[in-house]
Amino acid sequence: MKDYLLKATAYDGKVRAYAISSTNTVEEARRRHDTWATASAALGRTMTISAMMGAMLKGDNSLTAKVEGNGPIGAIIADSDATGDVRGYVTNPHVDFDLNEKGKLDVARAVGTEGNLSVVKDLGLKENFTGQVPIVSGEIGEDFTYYFANSEQTPSAVGAGVLVNPDLSILASGGFIVQVMPGADEKVINRLEEKIQGFPAISTLIREGNSPEQILERLFGTDDVTIHGRLPVRFQCRCSKERVERAVLGMGRDEIQNMIDEDHGAEATCHFCHEVYYLSEQELETLKQSADH
Numbered sequence: 001m002k003d004y005l006l007k008a009t010a011y012d013g014k015v016r017a018y019a020i021s022s023t024n025t026v027e028e029a030r031r032r033h034d035t036w037a038t039a040s041a042a043l044g045r046t047m048t049i050s051a052m053m054g055a056m057l058k059g060d061n062s063l064t065a066k067v068e069g070n071g072p073i074g075a076i077i078a079d080s081d082a083t084g085d086v087r088g089y090v091t092n093p094h095v096d097f098d099l100n101e102k103g104k105l106d107v108a109r110a111v112g113t114e115g116n117l118s119v120v121k122d123l124g125l126k127e128n129f130t131g132q133v134p135i136v137s138g139e140i141g142e143d144f145t146y147y148f149a150n151s152e153q154t155p156s157a158v159g160a161g162v163l164v165n166p167d168l169s170i171l172a173s174g175g176f177i178v179q180v181m182p183g184a185d186e187k188v189i190n191r192l193e194e195k196i197q198g199f200p201a202i203s204t205l206i207r208e209g210n211s212p213e214q215i216l217e218r219l220f221g222t223d224d225v226t227i228h229g230r231l232p233v234r235f236q237c238r239c240s241k242e243r244v245e246r247a248v249l250g251m252g253r254d255e256i257q258n259m260i261d262e263d264h265g266a267e268a269t270c271h272f273c274h275e276v277y278y279l280s281e282q283e284l285e286t287l288k289q290s291a292d293h
């Protein structure tokens, strides 16, 4: 099954919902960054939620979510946009712990329970929108729930889960975001709370082969949901050799000469996707000639 997400409304438009299957996207991140199981879950949950938040944007707007706790994983960064492209990385990919007392990957231990979650949105305006909240549990889903309530004043339920195979590849990954629109009555909210409290683990639902459509159906029933859009989701980075060349060009002639003299070339690794770019001595010479200073 290819990764995709759905945008929907339910309960006569009183509720906005997103559901996503992201197994391949998270697997691509795992493969690129060589994340161990607990780190894969932490990064995967963050990327899964970020992909859905990207779908809330329009046009070429984009966002960056950053979870910076006091745990051994360091920072978790995920970028997403309105087209379903998402990319991400963690400071320390080699983090793994025993399962927690619930038998789940111990994401909170990897992330830490103190720190901040921030979201920066590039909406094409003069200034970016920035929202920041403290980490509340380090389990990611709860942290984004808190973010939506406190930074965006939108009561939300956020679920994201990742299951990892014994060989560390990703078995299943997915998530949902359910948001209550202004004017929703108490009855709708209560019905929703009940549903979500008894809701099975989202990663289990994905592993069992449930599609995003089926996840929405389980949340709202068949009659109450209207699907407004479907978006393919993939791990996609924006780096390129041209961007690396531009960055090197900006360093100036002396610095480029240093690279030629000392390293006989240059190597740059993209944080987001771990792609390695090489520039030969020859290529550096060419760049040096068009450098401004």
Ligand code: ZN
Residues within 6 Å of the ligand: 237, 238, 239, 240, 270, 271, 272, 273, 274, 275
């Ligand atoms: Zn990249």
